[in-house]
Amino acid sequence: MKNLLKSVLPIAILVVPLFASFGSAAPFAYIANQNSNSVSVVDLGSNQVTDIVDVETGPFGIAVDSSGTYIYIANSTDGSVSVYDPSETYPGYLVSVGQYPVAVELNPKQTCAYVVNYSSNDVSVLNLDTYTVSATFAVGKSPADIVVNPYDTRVYVSNTIDNTISVIDTATQTSITDIAVGQFPVGLAINETGKTLYVANRNDGTISIINTDSNLVETTISVGQTPMGIALSSDGSRLYVGNDGSETISVIDTTTKKLLLDIHVENNGHIGITPGGTHIIATDSKNDTISVIDTLTHLVIATIAVSDTPIGFGSFITPYTEDIKIKSLSMDIAGTVAANTPVRVSVNAIGPSEIYYRFRYIAGFGTEDYESNTSVVMQNWTTKNYCDFVFLAADNYMVLVEALADPKNPPTPIPIIGTNIKVE
Template sequence: MRERVVVGMFSGMRRNRGIPGNRWRVRTAASLVCVVLMSAALPSCGGNSTSEVKPSPVPSWKLGPSVTIERPRGIAVSPDGRRVYVANEAALDSDFGSISVIDAATASVAAIIPHVSDPESIALTTDGRQAYVIGKAFSVVDTQSNTVTTITEETSGDDIVISPDGRRAYIYYGRSGGMAVIDLGTYSTALIGTPGFAEAIATAPDGSRIYAATHDENGLSVIDSVTNKPTAMVRLPGDPRGLVVSPDGKYAYVTYRNSKDPKRHGVAVIDTQKKAIASTISTADAPTAIALSPDGRYAYVTIANKTSNAITMIDTATKSTTATLPINGIPWYVAISPNGRRAYVSVSSSEPPVQEIPGHLQVINID
């Protein structure tokens, strides 16, 4: 049975639909992967220069099975890796989508949770018992019973992350600018000002900072989680798309596109203590979402535009691209399993209208 409890509201402009390369906003699952993994004690990522890096075998990977899903978007993997939750965007003539629950062992749909208000992004609690969903409403899913409760309807959220202590959720919402923090005990909300609308958000592993990749400023805004006020801005070489923070909190990785020079797309590696770009990593084409392996050694970046759809593996220690796999369709979010052995990519059809043709969840096996 579905409950609905309206306890508060905030509003913004809902995102335009279209392919990632041609829309004002490209979402990322990177922050969602951090939510699943940050509760574990994880080793730090690689050193600051290639001279300090010890050679290690590059993981091999290959395309695995794909699971047909209508209009897949945000992804969250359960802490034990046995379930994958996918937000399914609403059809053009509907206000409601669904959540697909995927059995990771069989790569099949185990359940569908219906009547979710146009879901876009999803985050799991560290115990995996609840999922928080943002789209046209802020909703809570009980993963034991697969029931959904709508908390507030007047939202326009596109990305959601949960604080490491599980007490707050952070969302950003559309071109109206800014972010909001939701108290998960009372569901009260407060606005967080950002210098421009956010493209993606993430939290530091210790919860002390929130990071927002902002479009208007082409920068990474650093926000104090106690005062909810920006404290610094790191300028980026291009328009930000995806964002993830390393398990040790030392680096933030931001994918960006350079509209003036398409050959200068890449990933900015930001030193979070110095609040400055430490290095940049070039990508062959326009990057969108980004996720990290559990140890932070490898970054997985989706590439999406009219002519090239793929996923790229980057060695964060040597700061170089190690391999690229083509994707059949338009990749949106990417998430990594807790053991690092699988990547999951939500993919929509490359044929218009993309909202009306079923997409799929692409499984990538990593050895």
């Protein structure tokens, strides 16, 4: 076992930039064992527990960074967050936060972590460079979960007693509005565009689907009894809901917004999904196990013993990106580009022998319209590592290039690099 002890000196941290990412080849699940004050490290390739990490009291929510390098663990009873580096044997960092922290979520740039404090009705903002709490903002009563939109402009927090979702402006860290949902909202998930928010309402057995442009509930779907955790497939087409009371996992078609089926498996409502969306991980606190469920067959393919009262809450599974690393992006024209002038964008990546690339752009970079603008695909998943862009109008454009080994089974997150092009 490895012990995470208190420290007063910062340790080195690798922050993977938003527009240049890579990942580990081996997916791992980090399972908080609430009553044994530990975290089980599960290799999802072999379905074996490879390590048990001792943490502070009452571990609950967990977040893994985009490179799988650092693990952030909310210790509910201790009022702290443990920082764990799986590659090191020396103690990690421990940061005091609010009262009874239950969830941790990293922002897209991996510069801060938002920690939900259930008993103090607030959220601590943890600076990942200094490992200090840089700010605290109030939310509703007894908050449970948190998600950040892909643009890092909005944070959404479920308030269980108020039956609301707090919408927070990340720039000012102030409330924009509260959205009324069902009874005792817990788990949250947001799609890759940031336009749709899903909420699990524990006490009335429903899912609220919220349009984040209007901040209104568009649809409510009935699921099983006592839904708690929810997870989106990598392509966003399926929503999985862990139902504690009925010991099922509901599968929802996000296009039709209809319940497709219920998978019967013992679980405590806490679930996660593996990169590529191939397997669901469900924790079972009655039997102190986790179940690995195939999303194609809906069958349990493995049951793994962990420790006392396992909780799978948050982004507790490491990313898997086929060992691809994007090293650089270049253009054949430097500086400002004239409209209607061809620009060749090339990318340098290392990894498998065959790498597929997608080239796209978004107009209006640096403006308020940027979030709502449509991404235009110029070249869709070919092995050609360059693309000729022609911009017809003057604007600031964000050019994005993604890389993966198998377009039919995309990892989470997909390695990406980007650059800004000014066209006059």
